[in-house]
Amino acid sequence: MLDATPKTTCDQKAPFDPREWLRLAAMPHFMCPGCGHGIALRALLAAVHDCGIAKDDLAVVCGIGCSGRVGGYIDANTMHTTHGRPLAFATGLKLARPDLTVVVVTGDGDCLAIGGNHLIHAARRNLDITCLMLNNEVYGMTGGQASPTTAATRVTSTTQSGAIEPTFDACALAAAAGAGFVGREVTRQAPALKTLIARALRHKGFAFVEVMSDCTEIYGRKNDLGEAPEMILSQKADMRPEQHRDAPDQPFRPNALPTGVFVERDLPEYGERLRAHAAAIRGEITP
Amino acid sequence: MRPLPQEDFAPAPRPASAGLNILVVGVGGQGVLMISKALALMAQRRGFAVKQSEVHGMAKRGGIVFSHVRFAEQVWSPTIARGEADMLIALEWAEALRWLDHLRPGRGVFIADTRKIVPPFACRSRKLGAPSAYARETPADVVGRHADGCALDATGIATALGDSRAANTVLLGRLSAWLDYPVAEWHEVIAAIVPKGTREINRAAFDAGRAWTPPAPDEAPAASAAAAVAPGPDLRIGVSIDAAWCKGCGICVKLCPERCLAMDGPKAIVRTPAACTGCRVCEWLCPDFAVTVRNEGVPA
Amino acid sequence: MTTLTALHGNHACALAAIAAGCRFFAGYPITPSSEIAEHLSHAMPKVGGTFVQMEDEIASIAAVIGASLGGLRAMTATSGPGFSLMQENIGYAAMVEAPCVIVDVMRGGPSTGMPTRPAQGDVMQARFGSHGDRPVVALAPASVQEIYTETIRAFDLAERLRTPVTVLYDQVIAQLLESVAVPAPSAVRVRERKWANGASGWEPYAADDDGVPAMARPGDGHRVHTTGLTHAESGFPTQAPPVVDRMMRRLLGKIDVNRALIEKHETLAAEDAEVLIVAYGITARAARRAVTTLRETGVKAGLFRPITLWPFPEAALARLAGRARAVLVPEMNAGQLVLEIQRIVGHTPPVRPLTRIDGEPIAPDEITAAVRELAVHA
Numbered sequence: 001m002l003d004a005t006p007k008t009t010c011d012q013k014a015p016f017d018p019r020e021w022l023r024l025a026a027m028p029h030f031m032c033p034g035c036g037h038g039i040a041l042r043a044l045l046a047a048v049h050d051c052g053i054a055k056d057d058l059a060v061v062c063g064i065g066c067s068g069r070v071g072g073y074i075d076a077n078t079m080h081t082t083h084g085r086p087l088a089f090a091t092g093l094k095l096a097r098p099d100l101t102v103v104v105v106t107g108d109g110d111c112l113a114i115g116g117n118h119l120i121h122a123a124r125r126n127l128d129i130t131c132l133m134l135n136n137e138v139y140g141m142t143g144g145q146a147s148p149t150t151a152a153t154r155v156t157s158t159t160q161s162g163a164i165e166p167t168f169d170a171c172a173l174a175a176a177a178g179a180g181f182v183g184r185e186v187t188r189q190a191p192a193l194k195t196l197i198a199r200a201l202r203h204k205g206f207a208f209v210e211v212m213s214d215c216t217e218i219y220g221r222k223n224d225l226g227e228a229p230e231m232i233l234s235q236k237a238d239m240r241p242e243q244h245r246d247a248p249d250q251p252f253r254p255n256a257l258p259t260g261v262f263v264e265r266d267l268p269e270y271g272e273r274l275r276a277h278a279a280a281i282r283g284e285i286t287p
Numbered sequence: 288m289r290p291l292p293q294e295d296f297a298p299a300p301r302p303a304s305a306g307l308n309i310l311v312v313g314v315g316g317q318g319v320l321m322i323s324k325a326l327a328l329m330a331q332r333r334g335f336a337v338k339q340s341e342v343h344g345m346a347k348r349g350g351i352v353f354s355h356v357r358f359a360e361q362v363w364s365p366t367i368a369r370g371e372a373d374m375l376i377a378l379e380w381a382e383a384l385r386w387l388d389h390l391r392p393g394r395g396v397f398i399a400d401t402r403k404i405v406p407p408f409a410c411r412s413r414k415l416g417a418p419s420a421y422a423r424e425t426p427a428d429v430v431g432r433h434a435d436g437c438a439l440d441a442t443g444i445a446t447a448l449g450d451s452r453a454a455n456t457v458l459l460g461r462l463s464a465w466l467d468y469p470v471a472e473w474h475e476v477i478a479a480i481v482p483k484g485t486r487e488i489n490r491a492a493f494d495a496g497r498a499w500t501p502p503a504p505d506e507a508p509a510a511s512a513a514a515a516v517a518p519g520p521d522l523r524i525g526v527s528i529d530a531a532w533c534k535g536c537g538i539c540v541k542l543c544p545e546r547c548l549a550m551d552g553p554k555a556i557v558r559t560p561a562a563c564t565g566c567r568v569c570e571w572l573c574p575d576f577a578v579t580v581r582n583e584g585v586p587a
Numbered sequence: 588m589t590t591l592t593a594l595h596g597n598h599a600c601a602l603a604a605i606a607a608g609c610r611f612f613a614g615y616p617i618t619p620s621s622e623i624a625e626h627l628s629h630a631m632p633k634v635g636g637t638f639v640q641m642e643d644e645i646a647s648i649a650a651v652i653g654a655s656l657g658g659l660r661a662m663t664a665t666s667g668p669g670f671s672l673m674q675e676n677i678g679y680a681a682m683v684e685a686p687c688v689i690v691d692v693m694r695g696g697p698s699t700g701m702p703t704r705p706a707q708g709d710v711m712q713a714r715f716g717s718h719g720d721r722p723v724v725a726l727a728p729a730s731v732q733e734i735y736t737e738t739i740r741a742f743d744l745a746e747r748l749r750t751p752v753t754v755l756y757d758q759v760i761a762q763l764l765e766s767v768a769v770p771a772p773s774a775v776r777v778r779e780r781k782w783a784n785g786a787s788g789w790e791p792y793a794a795d796d797d798g799v800p801a802m803a804r805p806g807d808g809h810r811v812h813t814t815g816l817t818h819a820e821s822g823f824p825t826q827a828p829p830v831v832d833r834m835m836r837r838l839l840g841k842i843d844v845n846r847a848l849i850e851k852h853e854t855l856a857a858e859d860a861e862v863l864i865v866a867y868g869i870t871a872r873a874a875r876r877a878v879t880t881l882r883e884t885g886v887k888a889g890l891f892r893p894i895t896l897w898p899f900p901e902a903a904l905a906r907l908a909g910r911a912r913a914v915l916v917p918e919m920n921a922g923q924l925v926l927e928i929q930r931i932v933g934h935t936p937p938v939r940p941l942t943r944i945d946g947e948p949i950a951p952d953e954i955t956a957a958v959r960e961l962a963v964h965a
């Protein structure tokens with residue numbers, strides 16, 4: 001029978017050293033100078049450490065894109081799957097192995113365009129997966145084409161005179177689809193991002209975290225957003241006041257997205273439900 | 288092949304049937320495609336059949352980009368086979384070396400920027416100051432030994448002119464010295480393909496490249512800046528930067544509230560270790576895990 | 588102890604999966620395969636397995652691969668349109684060497700085609716459906732009994748070779764009720780996947796002589812990286828030509844090295860056949876009847892029935908075809924497997940297709956007539 005108890009834990013009291021969590025032979029990673037995905041990776045590792053999750057019991061499932069490459073640097077069980085499908089792969093993995101902590105790292109294109117259907121169904125099903133969507137408002141890997149989150153008027157290689165399509169609010173989408181935990185943070189607030197991810201990891205059920213990341217080399221350049229420091233500073237310039245740290249509030253980007261935790265509700269977790277249902281079918285418990 | 292005289296472009300034009308195979312290589316974001324486009328347009332104007340094929344899919348910085356430009360009376364294959372390139376134009380040093388075997392043995396022309404863009408994966412060791420796996424050959428090793436041509440600090444020349452991004456045009460200018468096409472026409476073609484605001488600088492870059500002469504042997508370009516690390520005083524609080532992992536994005540430098548850090552060429556260094564408060568901003572925001580802050584007072 | 592039961596084809600498939608130790612099923616409803624999912628939705632939980640209905644076929648095969656990488660024997664079932672959607676991820680399973688079984692109950696195509704009518708139109712999709720070159724194993728049972736045994740064999744091959752295996756059959760046998768000899772559970776043998784045993788120097792994609800690498804399970808301490816990018820023995824991506832060549836040839840060669848294990852066929856009166864019929868699935872049943880009739884009237888007809896479609900049992904066919912004067916390939920498509928037969932046999936003896944694409948099975952009479960004609964003219 002499937003057992004949902006993790007076998008080991010890591011020492012979360014010890015100070016966090018990212019080098020213990022990285023595949024050092026693969027480092028330095030392949031991302032461009034200043035790429036926000038690297039900052040998100042650190043926040044994720046710090047959060048995993050904070051939660052006391054052991055490397056052996058951590059599975060990171062990624063899609064395709066610069067965001068999809070993030071997992072390969074983590075010294076855990078890592079899966080680099082196909083474009084848009086990491087949530088579907090993760091669903092199979094988590095159902096087969098409820099003892100693992102399953103984290104999905106995906107991109108705005110991966111998660112909202114080609115994989116949009118899987119996102120809404122993962123949110124609806126509410127299996128215990130933590131999904132980190134690294135939103136850089138662009139298809140970084142393929143050279144900077146527009147994504148479903150490219151803000152209006154932004155220049156990309158497929159919107160050379162400015163984007164005209166409306167964008168998705170990924171958090172609103174996940175919340176509407178039924179996710180039990182939904183939050184958003186910018187990479188500039190890396191410590192807050194870590195706390196948010198840790199909260200998502202501890203949440204039982206599907207947790208969706210949108211990370212506002214910077215594609216410095218392509219999106220930044222094409223849109224004259226400055227070099228990496230300017231890009232990350234501009235995240236701060238438009239930030240909300242400090243006392244509202246965890247509340248959705250001030251807009252900070254051209255597309256006016258708030259940050260913080262938007263949804264945190266206890267819903268029946270799918271894996272548990274499924275196992276209870278199976279036990280009832282077997283006559284082991286009365287439904 | 289020898290460069291044509293610099294001032295006089297009247298001499299014996301190459302017969303119209305004599306086409307050329309030109310390989311342009313570099314890494315993402317350097318303007319490989321601009322060079323090949325200019326070449327293709329120049330060839331087209333001469334009535335040649337032109338074929339240009341390129342790889343620029345993974346346009347990330349650090350990804351390899353190359354472009355084959357072939358023109359002649361009749362061209363079939365879009366790619367240049369090993370040993371059949373008449374000219375190799377490289378925007379980055381390691382790429383120049385990687386493609387060297389595509390030049391015609393003994394006859395091909397080699398033009399390269401000596402600037403190095405060390406790809407992240409060249410850093411093989413995590414140890415501070417460890418040697419990198421980046422190509423070790425120097426320009427002097429290559430020019431003369433393998434092929435006719437030159438290695439110049441095109442990026443340096445372009446930077447001096449006001450925009451390092453015009454390095455590709457410097458190389459194009461250099462290349463033009465081997466082709467008997469009128470300067471005015473080069474200017475025209477370049478103006479047509481570069482963004483409007485950069486026409487002047489590109490024109491200047493072209494002319495500078497075309498007029499470039501090799502420096503005296505003893506002033507060959509210096510090796511790239513060695514990784515500099517200045518560890519802070521050994522207190523409870525300290526910040527250090529692993530040069531092997533730093534990609535020089537500048538985030539830590541600009542965001543440190545105490546201005547402890549500074550750029551030293553392509554890498555960040557600790558400038559005023561004593562001023563560090565151990566706030567960890569630099570550590571959190573370094574996308575490359577290159578910064579380590581020790582602060583026994585502040586939890587990580 | 589073997590028990591005799593009357594089963595529908597799809598039901599037999601579901602029972603065989605359970606018997607083979609399959610403990611994960613993900614699928615999306617599609618005629619004429621849905622009964623497999625329906626049976627398993629109830630049967631899986633009973634044996635402690637997991638059944639999940641996903642949002643589409645892409646998600647279904649993805650979840651199956653995820654479960655397989657998690658260490659379970661896993662399966663999905665679909666029909667043509669869903670099989671098309673699965674192709675990219677089937678290629679992924681082949682690349683990362685995740686064992687899994689895909690049942691494709693073929694119906695009339697292309698597009699929505701004829702959902703309730705039989706066809707054999709996915710033979711080439713099973714072979715070439717995913718981009719690039721990949722190892723391919725596909726089995727084609729011709730009876731409900733064979734659906735049972737071949738589904739079990741599919742798991743055995745998938746687990747043993749660490750590769751996706753497709754079971755192809757059509758709407759007729761899927762929904763046919765036949766008696767099946769169900770073996771005692773102890774008699775069902777599916778070999779255990781080769782697991783990494785923690786030996787030092789182990790690499791996730793370093794294979795043994797059989798071309799198959801030992802697999803790690805998440806949680807066992809190996810912490811493997813799995814990627815659809817071309818990877819080295821270490822599991823990490825590479826584009827170095829010699830490494831890519833070595834890895835890809837090993838991956839594809841896995842099929843050749845294990846041909847004896849994978850290939851399976853059956854013959855009827857083939858040794859002295861002047862006209863050799865090559866038929867599979869439901870069509871082979873008509874061909875069997877045709878051979879009997881023809882022999883009764885003195886025509887030397889014989890049947891070669893591949894049970895493994897891919898890799899095709901080519902040596903066996905070449906030997907028998909070499910003695911015949913003509914080869915006839917009846918199939919319920921516009922001529923798919925016939926291309927492979929022509930490749931194997933060459934120009935002599937002539938290889939002729941007999942095709943039917945109207946949603947009707949090929950009748951014995953049609954085959955008899957075609958053989959008679961060939962016997963006279965070839």
Ligand SMILES: Cc1ncc(C[n+]2csc(CCOP(=O)(O)OP(=O)(O)O)c2C)c(N)n1
Pocket residue numbers: 064065066067068083106107108109110111134136138139140141142147
């Ligand atoms: C089926 C399929 N279609 C297209 C691609 C090409 N592709 C690779 S990454 C990518 C977009 C990635 O964008 P995003 O998810 O935003 O990730 P980022 O690189 O920005 O982190 C695309 C379209 C692919 N790999 N597979």
Ligand code: SF4
Pocket residue numbers: 030031032034035036037066067136140141214215216217218219347348
């Ligand atoms: S292309 Fe953009 S998203 Fe991709 S690594 Fe570079 S900066 Fe990051």
Ligand code: SF4
Pocket residue numbers: 526542543544545546547548562563564565566567568569570580
């Ligand atoms: S820890 Fe704070 S003060 Fe010290 S170098 Fe980093 S950012 Fe500056």
Ligand code: SF4
Pocket residue numbers: 034528532533534535536537538539540554555572573574575576577578
């Ligand atoms: S933030 Fe990191 S990579 Fe960027 S300059 Fe500083 S040390 Fe280097």
Ligand SMILES: [Mg+2]
Pocket residue numbers: 065107108109134135136137138139140147
């Ligand atoms: Mg993106």
